[in-house]
Amino acid sequence: MTQHDPAVLSAALAAAETALNQAIALAPHSHQELNTLSGTLLGVDITSLDLTLYIELVTGTEIRLMSHCEREPHAFVRGTLEDFGALATSDDPAATLINSGIELQGSSASLITLQQVISRMEIDWEAPLVDVLGDVMGHQIAEGLRRFFRWGEGARASLKRQVSEYLLEEGRLTPPKAELEHFYDAVQSVAMRVERAQSRIEKLLAKAATRGTSQ
């Protein structure tokens, strides 16, 4: 367990848990997907904060956050806050999980599914706004929020595409994805050959040492 004051940690987790569960309650389309993960327990160790927490998907509408848990998690991940930030916002969580500094124990399937469900979550702001502000005002503000989020999403995608195009095509500052993957494969292949060579050398050295002692 981490050395933080349990009351402070409990406050942070209680606030995050409430926010998450309220967001889930306002995103009914995600309930079915989350329901498939019911009973899943994930452990997260954020090394840069010296913080370990557990995420339990109780039902399709309830997530529980804990600072202490004795059950064996289905997946346990360890990394820095930056690593987890990159994973949370990644379009391809499986690739991010492999290429980042995150260490994984257990099955990655539930973690990847959860990341995808959360990133696809469409929160319907209209219901709580209508409850508080009435039908007309609530609908208008919700519509405004929807437009703003759509614009934000479009702007983000457009910016990402343009930056990518500039870096790849105009600036030629980074290699294309396929070339990079080919390079990673080559590096992986060299690493495996070096490992094989190293073990053969160790074997030969051991053999030579045995012969030396027997003569």
Place this chain on the structure above:
Amino acid sequence: MNDEATGRADHDENTTDFGFTRVDRKAKAGMVRGVFDSVASRYDLMNDLMSGGIHRLWKRFTIELSGARPGQTILDIAGGTGDLAARFSRLVGPEGQVILADINAAMLEVGRDRLIDKGATGNIEVVQADAQALPFEDNSVDCITIAFGLRNVTDKDMALRSMLRVLRPGGRLLVLEFSKPTSPLLGKIYDQYSFQILPAMGRMIAQDAESYRYLAESIRKHPDQDTLLGMMVEAGFAECRYHNMTGGIVAVHQGFKP
């Protein structure tokens, strides 16, 4: 360390602590009952005001430490208004059982009504019981919690032995209780708060300054972290440890039945 300093029951005399005063050992239970009869209806509101809502966080962490699982039997002693029992009820599920026990009938009545209002019924049993002589079978409970209750018990050693008897082997006891701040500065601020602000709040909200003065005094007379740890070891608990919370104002002690 003498009994006065540790807050432990004095076996040589017929008197014991009631806040800062010494009273007849047999009279203490009745006097404590009087205090809780007086504050029962507004107990949770006062707890929220006194702790700024932090008591919910202390209890949340205690529940995490319990490791409660579906099907288990949990005994919540001095469970009063039932906030721990309501959460345990969900964790143990329909195949498990939660026993809400308290020596004070007025607190239990408030707790029972509150649990019904929350819809927490079916797997909760409400029992009026003395922590020193628990009316349950040996080895019958997976986890015992006592939150802000042990300091009001006349003979704490006897209560700990009674809890050990009721627990199943491998079962755990969690004692959540006010304790000793780890920083002297925090201790001074806390003293001012306890003896000046707390009774004033009791007067304003519950029209009962004396009961809240007793609560503050009883906290000071309660054993500190290491003394309570020693008492648990002496009672027969194994793997005993404690976690300080909010600078040691509160500590949760954990021990297992070997």
